[in-house]
Amino acid sequence: MARTLDDEPQGAVSFADEQTRQHLQVLVESVATLAGFEQSAITLRRSHDFLILVAAGVADGFAGTRVPVEAMEEEMSRADDWGVWRFVPHERVSDEVLPYSHIPDVVPLDVEDAWHPLDMLFAPLHDDDGVLRGMLSVDSPRNGRKPGPEQMKVLTQYAGVARTLVLLALERESLAERVRITDEARAIVRQALGEPSLELVLEACRSAVVDCFQAAGMWLTAFHEDGVHATTSYAVGSDTRPPFEEIDDVVIGLAHRYWDDQYVAHFSPAHPSQPGLPEPDAERLLAFLERIGIASVLFVPLGAGPECLGFLVLTRVSGTPEWTAVERDAALEIGRDLGRAVANTRQLARERAVADHLRQIDGYRIEMVNTLAHELRTPLFSMTANLELLDVDSLEPEDQRSVAAASRGAERMRVVIEDLLTMARIADPQREFVPEQVDLRQVLLDVTEECHHAAAAKSQECRIDTPDEPVHVAGNPQELHRMLANLASNAIKYSPRGAGIDVRLARVDGLVRVSITDPGIGISERDRDHLFREFFRSTNPQALSVPGTGMGLAIVDRIVRRHSGHVDVVSELGEGTTVSVTLPSLDPSLDPSLETDVSEVSGSKRS
CATH class of the missing domain: 3.30.450.40 (GAF domain)
Structure with a gap:
């Protein structure tokens, strides 16, 4: 029987179908016991070598040994036909197989049919197409003699059983591998x-x-x-x-x-x-x-x-x-x-x-x-x-x-x-929308200054609450100016004479929020659902009496969304309205590409 001469220890052989491997293990143990041999093994043909899958009567680690195909084919070419078995007498053992041979530590009997430690007896196991798929081998007969007719009859029966089990093992191994690959293919399909x-x-x-x-x-x-x-x-x-x-x-x-x-x-x-x-x-x-x-x-x-x-x-x-x-x-x-x-x-x-x-x-x-x-x-x-x-x-x-x-x-x-x-x-x-650094505080101050005359004409007071330092956002200064001007204009138009309008700018959790609150005519719940639709005019007769295009808030909504912000409206009919615009805050130190001189932005806006 072959064994590895590598220095690395050989562990137990893993097999796709562990249950079938156990059945093969029982088979080789039965062959050794009932056919009168000390050792037996089943070897499977792989692509480039023979693998000893299971063995009985040998030291642990022997299963798992791999023998080159060339060495085994050379040995089979020297064998005598013993029915379904092949016998290689010790004097014909080739030099190629000796490095992989297991030589039992026994002394041959001094008889004509004595078993020599280098003798080999194995049964090739072919599939239905005649392809060699494995072999069953035995060694060291207990009586020290080559097997006689009765022993060969038992060995022939076991060779048939071994062929069936080996072909079944290979088929189930192939099937298990196919299922595994199919599962992987389904995973690839689902990923695709x-x-x-x-x-x-x-x-x-x-x-x-x-x-x-x-x-x-x-x-x-x-x-x-x-x-x-x-x-x-x-x-x-x-x-x-x-x-x-x-x-x-x-x-x-x-x-x-x-x-x-x-x-x-x-x-x-x-x-x-x-x-x-x-x-x-x-x-x-x-x-x-x-x-x-x-x-x-x-x-x-x-x-x-x-x-x-x-x-x-x-x-x-x-x-x-x-x-x-x-x-x-x-x-x-x-x-x-x-x-x-x-x-x-x-x-x-x-x-x-x-x-x-x-x-x-x-x-x-x-x-x-x-x-x-x-x-x-x-x-x-x-x-x-x-x-x-x-x-x-x-x-x-x-x-x-x-x-x-x-x-x-x-x-x-x-x-x-x-x-x-x-x-x-x-x-x-x-x-193309190319944002730049904008001081929203300055934009808001400019808008309230421009709306001063319209508010004064109605004796209205605009109360402004802003931080003392600049409040930066990333955006288009002209669009932000138009957005705030539209909101301020609406607050003035829809508020009564002498009203107070509150304008507040604040930083909130990394955001910038502008709120404009007026005590005007307010907005009904039905109208609030359509406020940002183009050309929408309120159903409130008081609102309809004020000239307008119905596009002011639609423009506000488009501008705010272009600046990654959102608009909130809180209003009750007859009780006033608060419109809040929330925009992402900008830290100029984090993005130098957005640095712009505030006076230039303000100047270009004023012109």
Whole structure:
């Protein structure tokens, strides 16, 4: 028997199927006991060597020894046939096997049929195709003699049992490995489901799926809602795409039926009959597969919920194993995962189409508003200029009132045009937003100064509470000025004469908050839900009596969101309103790229 000469100790052999390994261990112990030998072992053929899987009557650590294939093949070539067993007498033992030989510490008997310590007796174990898969070996007969006819009869029986158990062990080991790889492939498929398109999903997992099923390739057809089907394929070592569409009329119908039945079809010349497949169609499929060099396929429906979304076909060539029940079950699970991938890509396609449509509508709206506003500017300028040229003092009182009304109308039109242009500008996704350091305290002081005359005209008092030092945020100074001006203007317009308006700027937990509180007419609960909608005007008759475009708060909301902030409105009808804007605070020392001279910002804003 072979043993390793390595210095490292050999531990117990791990095996994919531990229960089968234990059965083999019982077998070698039975051979040693009942056939009259001190030692026995079962060896498995691996890719580059022979592995002693189990042994009896030897020191611990002997199981696990690996013997080079070349050494064992050399020894088998020197053996005599003893039925299913092979015997190598000690004088024929090759030099290649001696370094791996276990030499029992016994003295041969002085008889003709004495067993020599270097004698070898083993039974090669072949599978149904004649491939050597392992061997059963025995050593050191208890009577010191070569086995006679009765012993050989017992050994022959044990060789048959050993062959059955070894082939079973290898099959179960292969199956366990296949299940493990299949689980890994499913994990890869599920991880790939995060990819944004079905092509990327397949690219991320196709080789793992093909490998785990020992397939030659695969193709997948996804059903689209518009009736057009998309097919993608992958073949190991080939870039050629067969004409799969030739058989679409057959397999598409099968996919729907098999998804309803949760059925995976194993189709090949040996298995041409499948549910729902007429014989002429089966012949077409067989002819097609033969033409593209495929011996058998596993046809897997894809879907999500009750809907069939496509099918997956795994292929094998001649000389490869039949599809097992475990593989069919695993393929159905992968089909469900890939069905979810098809459903996800469908949903993403819908969302992209909606987003593209909305972008087109938004772009058209912005273009229309810009064009309309610019086209209105020219006649408005002409009308305003001619009104200013009139000698109003020489006109009759009635004519003076008409000119004044026209001037007010022109001013309202100017405000509407400016609001339209502002809304289009801040809503334009193509317009780059480059924030800079802004002192919001200074912006607020500038706004209250500009609104002073409007408040004084109504005998209103603006009470301002701000920190003594600058309060920095990152943003566009002109937009922030417009946002605060709109809020202050609303507070003045909708508050009664003599009212007090409170303006407060504060830092709160790393944020900056501006609050403007007025004791005005307030906002109903129904109107609060629509405040930031473009062109919305309140349903309150008092509010409607005040001129406005219905765009002021919509502009405020757009600007605040562009600056990563939010707006809160607290109001009760008839009791006043508080509007609060919260923006991220800025520490200039953390981002020098945002440093800007405050006086320059203020100066550019004032101009």
